[in-house]
Amino acid sequence: MSKIGVFVCHCGENISATVDCAKVAETAAGYDGVVYSIDYKYMCSDPGQSLIKSAIIEKGLTGVVVASCSPRMHEPTFRKACAEAGLNPYMCEMANLREHCSWVHEKGDATTEKAIDLVRILVEKVKKNHSLNAIKVPVTKTALVIGGGIAGIQASLDIANSGHKVILIERDPSIGGHMSQLSETFPTLDCSQCILTPRMVEVAQHENITLYTYAELESLEGFVGNFKAKIRRKSKSLDEKICTGCGQCTTKCPVKKIPSEFNEGLGKRTAIYVPFPQAVPNKPVIDRVNCTYYIKGKCKVCEIVCPTKAIRFDQEDTIVEAEVGAIVVATGFTVKQPDFFPEYGFGKYPDVITGLQFERLASASGPTLGEIRRPSDGKVPEKIVFIACAGSRDPAKGIPYCSKICCMYIAKHAMLYQHKVHGGKSYVFYMDIRAGGKMYEEFVRRAIEDDGVNYIRGRVSRIYEKNGKLIVKGADTLLGAMPVDIDADMVVLATAGIANEGSEELAQKLHTSYDSYHFFSEAHPKLKPVETNTAGIFLAGACQSPKDIPESVAMASGAAVKVACLFSQDELTREPLIAVVNRQAAPVFSSCVGCFLCVSACPYQAIEKEEIKNRTGEVIKTIAKVNPGLCQGCGTCVAFCRTKSIDIQGYTHEEMYSEVMALLNEY
Amino acid sequence: MADFEPKIVAFVCNWCTYAGADLTGTSRIKYATNVRIIRFPCTGRIDYMLLLKAFDEGADGIIVSGCHPNDCHYTSGNFHARRRWIMFRELCDFVGIDINRVLFSWVSAAEGSKWADVVNTTVTRIRELGPYTEYQKVAKHPIREVTNG
Amino acid sequence: MDELRKRAKELLESKTISVVIGYEEGTYNRTRALFVEKPEEASKLIFDSRCVLNLATYITKQEVKAKGKMAIAATIPVMRSIIQLAYEFQVSDKNLLVLGITPESNLMEFKDLLEVETYIHKFEIEINASYREKLDKLAGMTQTERWKFWIDELSPCFKCYACRAACPMCYCHRCTVDFNQPQWIPVPSHELGNLEWHIMRAVHLMGRCIDCDGCANACPLGIPINLLNKRLLEDAKRHFGGYQPVLKGDHLMSTFKPDDKENFIR
Amino acid sequence: MTIDKRIVRKEALEKLFEILKQNNRTIFAPVSKNGKTSFKITESYSSIEKDFIQTTQSSKESVFPRTEKILDFTKSKNSLDAKPFDILQVPEVILWGVRPCDAMGMGELSAIFNWDSKDEIYNSRLSKTTIIGFSCFKADESCFCTSVGGNPGNIEGSDILFTRLGESGDWLAEIITEKGVAIVAIAQDIFQKTENQDKNKYLAEVPVKFDRETIRKKLDAFFESEEWVEQSLKCIGCGACAYVCPTCACFDIQDEIHGKSGSRVRCWDSCGISQFTLHTSGHNPRAVQSQRWRQRIMHKFSYMPERLSVYGCTGCGRCSRACPVDMNILEHLISIQEVTL
DSSP states (O other), X not given: OOOEEEEEEOTTTTTTTTSOHHHHHHHHHTSTTEEEEEEESOTTSHHHHHHHHHHHHHHTOSEEEEEESXXXXXXXXXXXXXXXXXXXXXXXXXEXXXXXXXXXXXSSHHHHHHHHHHHHHHHHHHHHOOOOOOEEEEOOXXXXXXXXXXXXXXXXXXXXXXXXXXXXXXXXXSSOGGGGGOSEXXXXXXXXXXXXXXXXXXXXXXXXXXXXXXXXXEEEEEETTEEEEEEEEOOOSBOTTTOOOOOHHHHHOSOOOEEOTTTTTSSEEOSEEOSSTTOSSOOOEEOTTTOHHHHHSOOOHHHHHOTTOOBOTTOOOEEEEEEESEEEEOOOEEEOOGGGOGGGTBTTXXXXXXXXXXXXXXXXXXTTTTOOOOTTTOOOOSEEEEEEEESTTBGGGTBOSOOSSXXXXXXXXXXXXXXXXTTOEEEEEESOOOOOSTTHHHHHHHHHHTSOOEEEESOEEEEEEETTEEEEEEEEGGGTTEEEEEEESEEEEEEOEEEOTTHHHHHHHHTOOBOTTSOBOOSBTTTBSSBOSSTTEEEOGGGSSOOOHHHHHHHHHHHHHHHHXXXXXXXXXXXXXXXXXXXXXXXXXXXXXXXXXXXXXXXXXXXXEEEEEOTTOOEEEEEXXXXXXTOOOOOHHHHHOTTOOEEETTSOHHHHHHHHHHHHSOO | OXXXXXXXXXXXXTTTHHHHHHHHHHTTOOOOTTEEEEEEXXXXXXXXXXXXXXXXXXXXXXXXXEOOTTOOXXXXXXXXXXXXXXXXXXXXXXXXXXXXXXXXXXXOTTOHXXXXXXXXXHHHHHHHHOOOHXXXXXXXXXXXXXXXX | OHHHHHHHHHHHHTTSOSEEEEEEEOSTTOEEEEEEOSGGGGGGOBOSTXXXXXXXXXXXXXXXXXXXXXXXXXXXXXXXXXXXXXXXXXXXXXXXEEEXXXXXOOEEEOSSHHHHHHHHTTSOOOOOHHHHHHHHHHHHSOHHHHHXXXXXXXXTXXXXXHHXXXXXXXXXXXXXXXXXXXXXXXXXXXXXHHHHHHHHHHHHTTTTOOOOOHHHHHOTXXXXXXXXXHHHHHHHHHHXXXXXXXXXXXXXXXXXXXXXXXXXBO | OOOEEEEEOTTHHHHHHHHHHXXXXXXXXEXXXXXXXXXXXXXXXXXXXXXXXXXXXXXXXXXXXXXXXXXXXXEETTEEEEEEOOGGGOOOEEEEEEOHHHXXXXXXXXXXXXXXXXXXXXXXXXXXXXXXXXXXXXXXXXXXXXXXXXXXXXXXTOSEEEEEOGGGOOEEEEEOSHHHHXXXXXXXXXXXXXXXXXXXXXXXXXXXXXXXXXXXXXXXXXXXXXXXXXXXXXXXXXXXXHHHOSSOOOEEEEEEXXXXXXXXXXXXXXXXXXXXXXXXXXXXXXXXXXXHHHHHHHIIIIIHHHHHSSOSOOOOOHHHHHOTTOOOHHHHHHHHHHSOO
């Protein structure tokens, strides 16, 4: 037999001004099962709470209804109070008399009647409530970080430094990502590699970090705190343990004409190669697509020259299985290959290049050792044109968004050019200059004012070659769209930042959502920027949308903290408001008939098959089972189940049904 | 129907519409007193049987409201709900249940004024339609001594 | 028909099948289900236009299942039911062999359910003219007229659940009407109880009913309850491109498209 | 009492109907809809179905409704106030057009409802029901009243039994009970005196198919027989047979509650449905359909004669007609009689 206590709050004047609280309490006292009912000025105040606590103890209440503000406001407060008095917190419900009644209606009988109804609804619900205990799930205190760019590196280091194990996987032979390709960085113009490489080394040496380069995520199962990841380590055709990274093989390799990915095709590399001098790990891999041995079946020069006999031509991919508790996705972005700008002649004219290529030209470790020389003939360009928003902010090109980083790096590029090529002329075609950020606007002004970069507000319609010059046909909208023709030696396109290839596929492996541009979706655009909708999976860096370095690093540290929080507890406690499949005694076991239509209704892949076996181990029935770690408690399966075999704690069939009954009937 | 005060039940999701209704309160926007809210975790949880039950027990109108498409706290509960509503609504129409008495809406946590508007429109509409006696006659049908004939 | 008998006999003799489910001559010029376990009884099997009972109802019946691997003489509606049942993990190639009966009443044995699926997909689920007419007539009525129509049609229903028992998709061990905490559907067969029972059943058959008319044929009181399912089939077609049972893939009602169209949510 | 026989002229039958209506009796009579004939409250003689062998549902519903209130209750804070159904509310009813097998069924229902405790509501309904029977001049292959102690002109259970006297269209009325006499009293000139008439030559031919005594005896040892499994394999376990049966009396008790008030109702139930015997524990003593089918036959042909000394079957054949999967009771009874143990 229920003993319900009803506590009506005046909220100062907030409720009592329009609702007759005494009458509400009085009426509630008349309901079957209500043994205590009182109104009070401030239920959330200490005296208010002790009112509830003492009633629980003295009257032996089995349920509490607090009629005050929105549960979204004070539910935790009152549930805690109940718990402190020894009542299960989930036996406490709140009737929303303030936001849903007193504040939205005028004083009067109708308002008080509504308040009474709202209380009665919850009195009847709480009678059907069950004591619930928070769900505990164990945590594997190892994080998986996917992607070894600056975001992945930062996240790995922060997690590792907080004392937890990290597995960092990188698709390429070396970590470093795009940042390692950059020359200088805005707005300070310090050398990108100089600030990055120490971090890369730290990762390689950190005792808490296991680094797998040339590796990708094969599959992921499980749930927050308890993921099982399969990692494919692509064969490097090399025994890393005995390779000393001496470099003999790479110097001797006969295949020397392969465009270097690291140099964005502006430089060449060999078939067995280390992507760049400061690579981590600094050990080569064989690119089987281009290696003569794998193509023709003979050569093996590298094997011959290798002093430690580390080459393994027959080496196969290996699958590493890892148990991890959390995952940070830091797979970064890529730039649109602007070959879809026929009008800009990319690919047709070697001297029309991308921003990332310019970085390589400007970089001391680049193909030109930092001198700005155009790819076609190595001549130093006297006139250079930078085109912003090549693809970005152009719905027609399928990229309506702003790539965010271009305005800044163009300014940087122009500046670097001016510094390196004295007397050179540089022009920037732009739509708007977006230089939000600390010292950013100043940086752009510096480019314009101190370094004399010519900014022209307008678009470029086309580029064509005319006696050795690239004619850039544009317009200056600030001068009434006056046509501008520039005979440039080189053109740099600030091509749009887009989602990395395969990001969609990865998102599906991870069961996280992605946006229409295939960037990973955060759980909430404002309040959960690093979380995903899948508990335990976090985002860092440009995989979520184009970002500059400081943002990526900040986001990475944010994600790392989320992971650290997760790992700070031995068990995760979760709200027990989740779905459960009923179980009954044999021979029924459950009313579930195992049609598993609920599986597709579940947004979280939380529904599994459970086989009920008899003593001899043969399966007598297969029913659905909700994984408490994965279920987020939406209840979509509950409304869908034909046999009503799934129910959701806190919003059960009985609870919701009695609410409707209570609402419309006399009690 | 001046003296007729419609009884209206609102089935809303916790994350959008319930929060939206809270905002209506915090913004002190006034609306009709006829609606009583029942809170669900998600529109995906709202069982169509509960809509029938509401009519059984004498509701004159029903509001069902949740997160806008793509805003669902649970990513897709509202999409599932929408598909069910589409079909259930057709069925109700086919058996002659007055679907003008059921109003479906998306009200986000930021749309306090929209909630007030949804409530007021529904109340006005139900006032025009009058009490749902047609259904209640069947629902509150006294169990006849002899049910054949 | 002889083919069927011959094949049934072989299957039973070779012990590859323990029971063949088919039709036999019943009483008063009716046909009914026959469960052949002895090869010599295969000769009792018949097939003709009177054989409309949806035999798929039996393949989920524990007493029949218990006999071992089943073979079933399946017309197209029966095959459709089988595919839907397989989709819902109630039957599989392991325990069922389909002896198809084509619209021309020829035997067509299927290697596996995959073949059955491919075969039935050659035929759209079509609502026949006379029902078409009834549906249109109802669609033409006012809401109140439809309400009167249904309350009147459903009032004789005494909840014998023959519709449920005859339906291959109603294989649940505990039907929602038997769920009593809370009692969603009133047990008594008064107007409300009847209305809610039939609405509930129609909802549960959305995207599952293959339109075999088994329920209506089973109803001892001749209530045209299959109109509900037919109407929903139509709606499924209009809104979501129609329904056709499949072995794998999305279920009409437990999936969605972000761009599902509606015109009533404000 | 010796049965008084009268002649009612062809056209006079309608007059009788009118007179009964004027005496404001509720008249239930067979009416056809969707090709099914069933008893409905009937206002006009013309709407009555005259040419039918058997109604789809039996006439038991007038004494044992599919759903009937047994009490109303109101809960208040710490008390409950229950108001039992007031049997004085039971209306005076005329059942018109009842077949002898249905009329005979009333006796069997009475045996069940008065077996241990006396069921007030049932008894008052029966006492307020006047049964006007009509002998059968047609039968079909489902009919087997003659095998279960009845016949097409059986007077048992009727208050008045009409038998059509061939082509003349006139009717022989047998005034069987006090209720019958009461009817005659209010319609004197319709019931004309007559010399003894032999109705038998006008009755339908219903050959005897089996001997129920033999079956009863056989059933004692038949409980474990495989025959039940054989017969019931095609049974899909619906309640149609029980609900159309004139003697099935199983019911379920349900509370219909709206807030603090509600009613307790009794509604038909059927031993054919698996939930019928399902325990809360999940155990089901009748786990499979064969056991439920056995229960149906045993109850009607063994338990009832044993405990109530009446059989639970009047041979109306409705269950066979109603069965969606052609479970034919006659066929099965015959095979039980023939099978050797």
